Amino acid sequence: MCQITSQNDVIPKEDCRLRYPYLSIIKSVGKSCMKCQEPATVVARLHDPFCRNCFLVYFTHRFRATFGKSKAVRNGEKVLIAFSGGHSSCTMLHLVKEGLAEGVHKKLRYQPGVVYVDENVCLEQDKEERSAQMRKIETWLKESTFPSYVTCIEEVMSKCSPGYRLISGDQSHDSEDGHDNPPTENSMKEEFKQLLENTSSLTTKEDLIQKLRLKLLKQIAKQLGYTKIMFGDSGTRLATVLLGNLAKGHGETVHQDMSFLDTRGEEVAIIRPMREFTSKEIALFSHQCCLQPVFIPRISTKASRLASIDTLTEDFVNGLQSNFPATVTTVLKTGAKLTSDEETIGKRHTCVLCQSPVDSSSSASSASAATQYSMSLRKSSTVYSSSSSEPEAACEVARDNASCCGEGDESCQSAKKNEELTSADLSVVMCYGCQVMMRDVKSLDRLPSSVLADVQRQKRRDEMRLEIEDFLLDGSEEG
Amino acid sequence: MPVACRMCGGPAVLKRPKTGDAVCKDCFFYAFENEVNYTITNGNLFKRGDRVAVGASGGKDSTVLAYILKLLNERHDYGIELILLSVDEGITGYRDDSLETVKRNQHQYDLPLKIVSYEDLYGWTMDAIVKQIGLKNNCTFCGVFRRQALDRGAMLLKANKIATGHNADDIAETVLMNVLRGDIARLRRCTAITTGAEGGLPRCKPLKYTYEKEIVMYAYFKKLDYFSTECIYSPNAYRGHARTYLKDLERIRPSSIIDLIHSGESLSIKKDVKMPVQGTCTRCGYISSNAICKACTLLEGLNKGLPKLAIGKSNKSRRLLDAASQSSDSTNEKTSPKEKKKDVTF
Numbered sequence: 082m083c084q085i086t087s088q089n090d091v092i093p094k095e096d097c098r099l100r101y102p103y104l105s106i107i108k109s110v111g112k113s114c115m116k117c118q119e120p121a122t123v124v125a126r127l128h129d130p131f132c133r134n135c136f137l138v139y140f141t142h143r144f145r146a147t148f149g150k151s152k153a154v155r156n157g158e159k160v161l162i163a164f165s166g167g168h169s170s171c172t173m174l175h176l177v178k179e180g181l182a183e184g185v186h187k188k189l190r191y192q193p194g195v196v197y198v199d200e201n202v203c204l205e206q207d208k209e210e211r212s213a214q215m216r217k218i219e220t221w222l223k224e225s226t227f228p229s230y231v232t233c234i235e236e237v238m239s240k241c242s243p244g245y246r247l248i249s250g251d252q253s254h255d256s257e258d259g260h261d262n263p264p265t266e267n268s269m270k271e272e273f274k275q276l277l278e279n280t281s282s283l284t285t286k287e288d289l290i291q292k293l294r295l296k297l298l299k300q301i302a303k304q305l306g307y308t309k310i311m312f313g314d315s316g317t318r319l320a321t322v323l324l325g326n327l328a329k330g331h332g333e334t335v336h337q338d339m340s341f342l343d344t345r346g347e348e349v350a351i352i353r354p355m356r357e358f359t360s361k362e363i364a365l366f367s368h369q370c371c372l373q374p375v376f377i378p379r380i381s382t383k384a385s386r387l388a389s390i391d392t393l394t395e396d397f398v399n400g401l402q403s404n405f406p407a408t409v410t411t412v413l414k415t416g417a418k419l420t421s422d423e424e425t426i427g428k429r430h431t432c433v434l435c436q437s438p439v440d441s442s443s444s445a446s447s448a449s450a451a452t453q454y455s456m457s458l459r460k461s462s463t464v465y466s467s468s469s470s471e472p473e474a475a476c477e478v479a480r481d482n483a484s485c486c487g488e489g490d491e492s493c494q495s496a497k498k499n500e501e502l503t504s505a506d507l508s509v510v511m512c513y514g515c516q517v518m519m520r521d522v523k524s525l526d527r528l529p530s531s532v533l534a535d536v537q538r539q540k541r542r543d544e545m546r547l548e549i550e551d552f553l554l555d556g557s558e559e560g
Numbered sequence: 561m562p563v564a565c566r567m568c569g570g571p572a573v574l575k576r577p578k579t580g581d582a583v584c585k586d587c588f589f590y591a592f593e594n595e596v597n598y599t600i601t602n603g604n605l606f607k608r609g610d611r612v613a614v615g616a617s618g619g620k621d622s623t624v625l626a627y628i629l630k631l632l633n634e635r636h637d638y639g640i641e642l643i644l645l646s647v648d649e650g651i652t653g654y655r656d657d658s659l660e661t662v663k664r665n666q667h668q669y670d671l672p673l674k675i676v677s678y679e680d681l682y683g684w685t686m687d688a689i690v691k692q693i694g695l696k697n698n699c700t701f702c703g704v705f706r707r708q709a710l711d712r713g714a715m716l717l718k719a720n721k722i723a724t725g726h727n728a729d730d731i732a733e734t735v736l737m738n739v740l741r742g743d744i745a746r747l748r749r750c751t752a753i754t755t756g757a758e759g760g761l762p763r764c765k766p767l768k769y770t771y772e773k774e775i776v777m778y779a780y781f782k783k784l785d786y787f788s789t790e791c792i793y794s795p796n797a798y799r800g801h802a803r804t805y806l807k808d809l810e811r812i813r814p815s816s817i818i819d820l821i822h823s824g825e826s827l828s829i830k831k832d833v834k835m836p837v838q839g840t841c842t843r844c845g846y847i848s849s850n851a852i853c854k855a856c857t858l859l860e861g862l863n864k865g866l867p868k869l870a871i872g873k874s875n876k877s878r879r880l881l882d883a884a885s886q887s888s889d890s891t892n893e894k895t896s897p898k899e900k901k902k903d904v905t906f
Contacts, residue, residue, distance in 0.1 A: 282812075282813070284812065284813060323739070324736070324739065326823075327735065327736070327739065327820055327823040327824075328809050328813075328816045328819060328820050328823075329816070329819055329823075330819030330820075330822050330823055331823065332822060332823025332824060332825070332826035332827055333823075333826040333827070333828075335823070335827075386808075387808060387811060387812055389812065390809065390812055390813060390816070393805070393808050393809065393812060394805075397801075397805045400801075401740070401801060408740065411740065411741065411742040412739060412740060412742075414742055415738075415739050415742045415744060415747070416739075418744050418829060418830055418833045419827055419828065419829060419830065420828050420829065420830045420831075421828060422826075422828050423828075440826065447822070447825055448769065448818050448819075448821040448822035448825060449822055450602065451595065451598070451599060451769040451818070452769075452815075452818055454595065454598050455578060455579055455591070455595055456579070458567075458590075458591045458594060458595070459566055459567060459579065459581060513819075513822055513826075514819070514823075517815060517819055520815075
């Protein structure tokens with residue numbers, strides 16, 4: 082069925098043994114492979130020893146079966162592979178390349194492209210190290226033989242379409258306009274840096290980078306004509322994402338953050354074929370095939386356990402997984418049983434940052450109502466009814482930039498005059514989780530212009546709707 | 561330079577964990593009490609004339625709950641009758657001390673008190689149970705028995721509602737636990753503020769949105785007396801992992817607790833997922849999703865010397881039990897050996 086031959090390895094086997102001499106002396110773990118009874122070399126899950134070949138076959142088979150089962154990708158579809166240089170991405174790229182190689186029996190043929198997002202602006206690195214890393218990345222991209230592109234994360238701040246660089250093109254691809262937009266403009270770098278500096282917590286920084294990266298990838302995919310993006314998130318990573326997102330208030334959409342097919346957002350969908358594997362299995366596979374991932378540090382690399390919600394959750398899941406090996410699979414299975422509230426989904430707005438439905442003002446007793454009540458209590462107290470010593474501006478905008486509109490009864494008009502984004506606007510255009518995240522961002526107008534434009538558009542649509550509300554027949558319109 | 565209270569401008573004495581505001585003592589009491597009142601009125605927890613059994617363990621949650629329900633009942637005229645209900649699990653060194661606290665509360669708040677014990681209801685104390693089954697999985701026994709004990713006690717008192725002191729941290733922990741354990745049925749129910757309304761007494765959680773730290777602060781500043789030790793059997797509980805994670809989350813971002821509850825409330829389950837159906841236990845008549853309720857199964861196991869019955873995947877012992885029960889009574893149940901009943905512990 083699936084044959085692993087040495088010419089599909091990234092590095093020929095002979096070199097592999099020179100570099101890793103111990104591979105030729107296979108230390109048997111004292112068990113025999115559960116398939117072929119040869120001496121085993123890896124133990125992927127608790128009671129499953131495999132020899133090298135059977136493990137590679139098993140792994141590859143599961144990767145392809147995930148595609149086949151879900152029927153998400155059709156023949157001839159253009160799929161963009163998001164490559165980060167880590168173990169998961171390299172494994173995924175390797176498997177895709179192998180799967181589509183000539184001479185391999187398969188039913189599914191899709192057209193992949195590869196894109197790498199350069200995040201140097203988040204964590205400035207030493208120039209030499211940086212060029213060494215970029216060389217390795219470009220080697221990976223060129224060896225994949227698929228059309229490959231490199232873009233920078235600050236391109237998401239661009240006022241028109243984001244730019245990217247072509248590394249290796251597919252000769253049969255028709256050249257269209259905008260095929261090779263060289264990323265320019267240091268001003269975008271500055272804007273992005275400003276956005277990050279205005280964010281007080283590491284959790285929010287990580288979240289913003291992740292959401293903006295996704296936005297950028299979707300824009301580029303759309304530009305280049307790709308209908309799907311493939312991410313290499315492992316099962317362990319997705320379990321971490323699920324728990325982390327629960328803690329951040331994204332409850333309604335956690336199931337989409339970790340499902341195989343994520344169809345939020347209009348034209349471009351996301352697929353996650355590596356979700357069946359734990360990070361341990363991926364590392365074992367990558368090691369067995371002598372793949373060479375590129376390590377690029379991020380803002381949370383080597384951060385302490387309590388630095389951000391993501392680092393804490395990762396530590397938590399890994400700790401539990403070592404004692405209770407079924408943790409990751411159970412969490413993923415639980416997530417797979419969840420769904421969104423189907424009845425109201427068509428009537429609600431879409432969050433401008435994460436494309437999830439904005440939470441509706443919900444039932445009688447809810448956490449968001451309780452929080453709003455607590456916030457409202459701040460301003461009133463019957464204990465001291467006389468006026469306090471200095472008049473405090475009730476409105477946050479006025480306190481910040483002294484452009485008080487003079488209303489004074491909490492119906493702030495200054496935002497309307499300045500077309501600025503206030504926190505009152507956010508509750509309409511952002512989901513609960515993103516609102517919580519935005520509390521850490523000091524000035525909301527540092528967000529990318531595409532996001533701000535979406536907000537304004539939504540506000541105008543709401544005003545339009547308000548005008549014609551009496552004459553609309555059924556609430557079956559999209560939000 | 562003294563920090564000013566966010567609400568009234570006077571000197572602040574504490575920082576609210578929930579909102580991060582610096583407030584003075586009286587403003588804190590005001591905010592806390594009004595939030596609980598809001599939860600009660602908004603959730604329609606009580607009606608005029610209700611007889612409410614307040615689960616009282618002597619710990620901080622139940623002490624503050626009893627105090628605040630009495631206070632708000634008088635202040636806002638809910639018109640409810642309050643009775644303290646306490647459960648004696650028979651854990652020496654823990655429960656007998658906290659029961660003394662409950663008796664003191666009875667005098668301090670001037671509320672009637674009823675104590676029910678596992679010994680009377682089931683014939684087993686927790687100490688005896690732990691001696692039989694060891695230190696793992698004993699929280700299962702205690703939890704299942706306590707739920708029934710509360711219901712039975714409340715029925716004896718002719719109460720029509722139960723109020724427990726579960727706080728925001730407890731609910732958030734429960735959401736996490738249910739995700740980690742894959743218990744989809746409980747995941748849907750655990751964030752409801754009133755549960756069990758169909759069959760059995762409805763039980764509500766007036767302190768659902770109050771942080772544990774704020775409860776401690778309230779008790780401290782109001783000089784309320786409570787007993788604060790961990791159950792001696794708790795260090796090995798799985799819940800401890802979720803609790804540590806939650807405490808750390810709170811340190812990173814204090815609003816995470818409420819955010820977790822919000823996430824839990826927003827979850828919906830796919831329609832094709834198999835859910836347990838509610839019925840009644842054939843032995844004791846209590847509500848149950850299986851033919852025999854969990855408490856009866858656990859008791860059967862203890863009495864027959866099969867302590868692991870109903871803990872974990874129990875095909876074998878379930879078959880044993882059914883074989884034994886088929887020979888003794890005439891129920892027609894057939895459990896096919898292939899039927900996999902995943903017994904969840906929490």
